[in-house]
Amino acid sequence: MTKSERETAVNRRSLLAAGALIGAVGVSTAPAAAAAPASASAASGRYARGMAVLRQVSGDRGAEVVESLSDIAPDLGRYIVEFAYGDVYARPGLDLKQRQLVTIGALAAQGDTAPQLRFHLDAALHVGLSPVEVVEALIHVVPFAGFPRALNAVTVARQVFADRGIAFQPPVQTDEQDRYERGVRKLVEVDGQHGLDVIESLRDIAPDLGRYVVEFAFGDVYHRPWLTLPQRQLVTIGALTASGDTAPQLRVHLGAALRVGLSRGQVVEALIHVVPYAGFPRVLNAVTVARGVFEEQRG
Known part of the structure; x- marks a missing residue:
């Protein structure tokens, strides 16, 4: 040789x-x-x-x-x-920016995909997502996959920005409203009354957990203005589907996706998009959840 x-x-x-x-x-x-x-x-x-x-x-x-x-x-x-x-x-239904949001959610939530995440964060910038939107998608993963995986993903984003010569100036949340009150408003906007029912169901065993869901997941993370609610739900669908053991939460968030303006076709398309990143079994399970959500809405 x-x-x-x-x-x-x-x-x-x-x-x-x-x-x-x-x-x-x-x-x-x-x-x-x-x-x-x-x-x-x-x-x-x-x-x-x-x-x-x-x-x-x-x-x-x-x-x-x-x-x-x-x-x-x-x-x-x-x-x-x-x-x-x-x-x-190549399928219609989602544009490339929307597909990259689903991909970011799926890869960041799995936590062991740094090389692929690096490629797809760069691709997200290539197809038109801004650096702020990319980082925001990673922050959005925290309530669904935890801080360690989001921290690892942000480290990958830093490398991508450095490779591209991007001088990133991150926005900082400065809203001084009461976190619980703004969280309740955002929770109702995203999930409707069902979201409040979930919080109430925790009152007899873990009321502080319910409070953290309201204050952090919705009062802090969902309240941030740098992604739209449909964009956030695409990231959420990617993260929950790729995680694979989140059917009750996926049910809530597929319903929320419809509530904030995604169509049934877009929801199904987001699930199909996860196949190359997390496999058929997890997506088949997620489609079963989606069928139930759609039937419930028809009823």
């Missing part, structure tokens, strides 16, 4: 070791021809459509990742292009 061949092999292994593939993560550019697998599928409509959408999302950064799999799992690279981007991302 020549020195050049050894360096190429090392580079490929480095990409794989970094976990750069899930979510079609890439770290550098490559020409389009390098990304096409050496099979008849390369010319398929799904592959061409997927590569076009991948470039819309990330520029040229995904191509080298697909090529890096050619010596070990070329079909995996093809599936990323054909399924994740040619099938899922």
